[in-house]
Amino acid sequence: MQARMKNPVTIIPAAMQPIQALAKAAHSQGVPEELLEMVHLRVSQINGCSFCVDAGLKNLRKLGEGDERIGLVSAWREAPHYTDAERAALELAEAATRLADRADAVSDAVWDAAADHFDERQLASILLLIAVTNLFNRLNAPIRQIAGTW
Numbered sequence: 602m603q604a605r606m607k608n609p610v611t612i613i614p615a616a617m618q619p620i621q622a623l624a625k626a627a628h629s630q631g632v633p634e635e636l637l638e639m640v641h642l643r644v645s646q647i648n649g650c651s652f653c654v655d656a657g658l659k660n661l662r663k664l665g666e667g668d669e670r671i672g673l674v675s676a677w678r679e680a681p682h683y684t685d686a687e688r689a690a691l692e693l694a695e696a697a698t699r700l701a702d703r704a705d706a707v708s709d710a711v712w713d714a715a716a717d718h719f720d721e722r723q724l725a726s727i728l729l730l731i732a733v734t735n736l737f738n739r740l741n742a743p744i745r746q747i748a749g750t751w
Contacts, residue, residue, distance in 0.1 A: 630726035655748035686718035
């Protein structure tokens with residue numbers, strides 16, 4: 602496999618700093634790093650971004666997550682390894698990534714479940730991370746960015 606082109610942020614380097622600033626801001630509001638990485642992994646799985654899935658797996662391992670919790674993120678609904686807060690964040694991540702799948706992209710039930718576990722700043726953090734991950738996925742998947750490269 603070979604990438605179709607260089608990553609757009611390497612071609613237009615001025616784009617990388619603002620994207621990294623958004624990611625940094627998303628990580629600054631007290632949401633556990635493990636949870637944010639699980640959200641990143643799940644969004645990347647949905648979008649088929651092998652580069653970001655690989656990065657998410659590696660980051661979760663560095664944070665000390667075990668193989669069961671990492672490997673079952675894609676089946677979080679059926680796996681017993683996640684807290685209610687993690688489930689709410691993963692459900693929000695799925696809904697906010699699959700906006701066109703339903704008329705009410707993020708239902709009140711999904712939103713309320715997340716709001717039961719996270720305050721407004723934490724919700725903002727999770728939403729920013731979902732958006733940044735989707736942005737990276739939409740850059741990496743079309744060019745076929747190779748997992749583990751950069």
